[in-house]
Amino acid sequence: MEAKYDFERKYREQILRCSRCGFCQAVCPVYGATLRPGLNARGKMLLLKEVMDGRIDLSNELIETLFQCTTCASCTHNCPSGVEVSEIIKVARKDMVDIGSCHPAFTGMHDVLLHHDNIYAEDEAEDFGRGKKATARYVFFAGCVGLYRETEATEAALGVLDKLGVDFTLIEEACCAGVLEDVGFPMNDKLVETNIERILATGAEAVITGCPYCARTLNNKMQYAPLRAKGVIIMHIAQFLKDYDLGLHTDKKVTYHDPCDLGRHCGIYEEPRQTIRKLAPNFVELPHHHADALCCGAGGGVRGAYAKNSIDMARRRLKEVEEAGAEVVLTECNSCVHNLGNAKLRKQKFTICTTTQFIHDLMEEAE
Amino acid sequence: MEFQSYNMPDELYYEPNHYWVRQEGDLLVMGMDDFARKLAGQIVFVQLPEEGKAIKLGKKFASVESGKWLGKVYAPVNGEIAGVNEELETNPGLINQDCYGAGWMYKIKPDDLGEVQNLLHGTEAVQKWLAAEIEKFAKGA
Numbered sequence: 048m049e050a051k052y053d054f055e056r057k058y059r060e061q062i063l064r065c066s067r068c069g070f071c072q073a074v075c076p077v078y079g080a081t082l083r084p085g086l087n088a089r090g091k092m093l094l095l096k097e098v099m100d101g102r103i104d105l106s107n108e109l110i111e112t113l114f115q116c117t118t119c120a121s122c123t124h125n126c127p128s129g130v131e132v133s134e135i136i137k138v139a140r141k142d143m144v145d146i147g148s149c150h151p152a153f154t155g156m157h158d159v160l161l162h163h164d165n166i167y168a169e170d171e172a173e174d175f176g177r178g179k180k181a182t183a184r185y186v187f188f189a190g191c192v193g194l195y196r197e198t199e200a201t202e203a204a205l206g207v208l209d210k211l212g213v214d215f216t217l218i219e220e221a222c223c224a225g226v227l228e229d230v231g232f233p234m235n236d237k238l239v240e241t242n243i244e245r246i247l248a249t250g251a252e253a254v255i256t257g258c259p260y261c262a263r264t265l266n267n268k269m270q271y272a273p274l275r276a277k278g279v280i281i282m283h284i285a286q287f288l289k290d291y292d293l294g295l296h297t298d299k300k301v302t303y304h305d306p307c308d309l310g311r312h313c314g315i316y317e318e319p320r321q322t323i324r325k326l327a328p329n330f331v332e333l334p335h336h337h338a339d340a341l342c343c344g345a346g347g348g349v350r351g352a353y354a355k356n357s358i359d360m361a362r363r364r365l366k367e368v369e370e371a372g373a374e375v376v377l378t379e380c381n382s383c384v385h386n387l388g389n390a391k392l393r394k395q396k397f398t399i400c401t402t403t404q405f406i407h408d409l410m411e412e413a414e
Numbered sequence: 415m416e417f418q419s420y421n422m423p424d425e426l427y428y429e430p431n432h433y434w435v436r437q438e439g440d441l442l443v444m445g446m447d448d449f450a451r452k453l454a455g456q457i458v459f460v461q462l463p464e465e466g467k468a469i470k471l472g473k474k475f476a477s478v479e480s481g482k483w484l485g486k487v488y489a490p491v492n493g494e495i496a497g498v499n500e501e502l503e504t505n506p507g508l509i510n511q512d513c514y515g516a517g518w519m520y521k522i523k524p525d526d527l528g529e530v531q532n533l534l535h536g537t538e539a540v541q542k543w544l545a546a547e548i549e550k551f552a553k554g555a
Contacts, residue, residue, distance in 0.1 A: 152481060351481045354480070358459070389458075392504075393462060393500065
């Protein structure tokens, strides 16, 4: 029988390969917050198998399970059968959107990006009190969260680059648009073209992003191939800073939260630690770290669509910060900072910020 | 007062970004009004500043979020934070359920209690302001 949906055409063999062992359940942040087996990877694979077998069909009833995934890739990383769950979910979401079944938050995000250049439908981005240079060696790409939500983190990153004497500029950036594909829509070509055109216009040799998701999108999506074809290198600021000897020091007990987009998705674990260990000899790992790190709960559109569960996932992560006894938790993702910051209880007295912001504050103290 | 399906109690004072203020002894109690509550949808996060934090009239001192919407909270008077509704930390939906009661947000110790008189107050003034706001947001402002 001919497959009805793309997810089956592309991933039938992988879905059948799921042995229902449940290793994914042990690491799924959505399951951890909800304790609902239908929401972990095994549950999702079973439902998709039912669709392939014709026992159920894709419909609005599957929105809650298929659209409630942070795409953190913990399941993929821990799957002994090698099932690429995040990729399967993305294609299944596209199939859902094609039949008109989508979470309203994601339909809303898609519609917003038809008329705005950012996911929040904000009219004006923060300009950080600086103009845009016509040309520069580097472009700093802040991302939507960095421009509209975690502006202090972005301001600090710009301040660090200034203090290091880096020749860089901001551009009138648009949303990188990667999130659209994650939630089942095609990437918005207009936004992509705007970014490519404006980055190339500066003559920059590299783009430094404040957001690991933007770095992934610019580095991996074929829509950004014209940018890469011009030789422009894309890196996250953690990669840019790792070789600097900043000459800074703190006695504080510092820990690090691996963002899924930088860690499991890009394999970048050591660069941030290299920088942090130089500043903070009193560095401790969280109970789950590197590829086993717990997700903050913000990814895959879950922060927007299932905010309460998203905050619950962040609170699980913050309990680990308490267990580690850290005074400062650093991370490399503005979305993680935002969600962990929203979830932090008043009795939890540790600080949450990006590594770059921490560096910036230490630089200011040293001056 | 009920105006075009919005409940705006007459005894309250209103800050133009849709937060209400009520005098309680030497303190002011502040929360989100019915118009903002309905516009925002399900509230998922309320920033609760530490007691003693100084606030300056018209300046942002906290934020509120519902999904992708972020609202800034501006100081209705000069003063300092005297208390916060800690229930909102784990149950921000109280604002949706009861924005004038259990969903109150902040207590403020004003430098000058008289500053509250500069806020919107009274049926006529509140109706005029709200009518303009309804029109503005209907146009997608």
